[in-house]
Amino acid sequence: MAATEPPDAYEALYQPTFINVEGQRWINFGYALIGGSTLIMIFQALGVGPSVIWKWADDLTTVCFTIELLVRIFEKGFLFFTEDERNWNFFDSLVVAISLFSMIMAIIATADAADGKPGNSSAMDKMKGLRTLRLLRLLRLFRVLKGVEEVNNFVEVLLNSVRMVFLGLIVAAAAAAILATIAVSVGAGAKSWLSHHKLPSMPKID
Structure with missing residues (x-):
C-alpha cells in the first residue's frame, strides 16, 4: 500500500x-x-x-x-x-x-x-x-x-451588499433599455402606419 x-x-x-x-x-x-x-x-x-x-x-x-x-x-x-x-x-x-x-x-x-x-x-x-x-x-x-472572524463576516456582508446593488443596477438598466426599445419600435411603427393611412375624421357636432 x-x-x-x-x-x-x-x-x-x-x-x-x-x-x-x-x-x-x-x-x-x-x-x-x-x-x-x-x-x-x-x-x-x-x-x-x-x-x-x-x-x-x-x-x-x-x-x-x-x-x-x-x-x-x-x-x-x-x-x-x-x-x-x-x-x-x-x-x-x-x-x-x-x-x-x-x-x-x-x-x-x-x-x-x-x-x-x-x-x-x-x-x-x-x-x-x-x-x-x-x-x-x-x-x-x-x-x-482580517484575522478576526467578525471583521471577515462584516467584509463578506459588505461585498454581498455591493454585489446586490450592482446586480440591481444592471437589471434596472436592462429593463430601461427594453422599455426604450419597445417605445422606439412602437413609435416607428405608428409613424410608418400614419404615413400610409389616414385617421378617420371626427364627426361634426351641430
Whole structure:
C-alpha cells in the first residue's frame, strides 16, 4: 500500500513570479501603506501644515495602493478571484476603486474651482462631497484585522451588499433599455402606419 504524502508535499497553488505577494515583506509593505495613509488623513483633518503637501501625499498613497493591487492581480492571476481570501481581494479592489475615483474627481473639481468661468460656483460643494467619499478609504483599516472572524463576516456582508446593488443596477438598466426599445419600435411603427393611412375624421357636432 502506497504511503500517503503529507500536505506539505503538495505544491502550493500560488507560485511567485517576480514578487512574493504572500511573503511577510510584502504584507508589511501593505500595512505600512495603510498606516501612512491613515496618518495623512488625520493630519489633513487636523489641518497640520500646508494642506497641499498632504494632498500630494494622499494622492501618492492612492497610486501606491493601486500599484500594490495590480501587482497582486498580476502575480496571482485567476487565483486572485478564486482563492480563500478572494473576499479580501475584492474588498481591497473596492477601496482602491473608491480612492481612485475620489482622487480623479477631486482633481477635476479643483480645476473647476480654479477656473474663472461662470457656472463653477458648485465646485466647492463637490469638494465637500468628495471629502465624505474619501473617508470611505478608512475601510482599508479592516485589512489589518482580517484575522478576526467578525471583521471577515462584516467584509463578506459588505461585498454581498455591493454585489446586490450592482446586480440591481444592471437589471434596472436592462429593463430601461427594453422599455426604450419597445417605445422606439412602437413609435416607428405608428409613424410608418400614419404615413400610409389616414385617421378617420371626427364627426361634426351641430
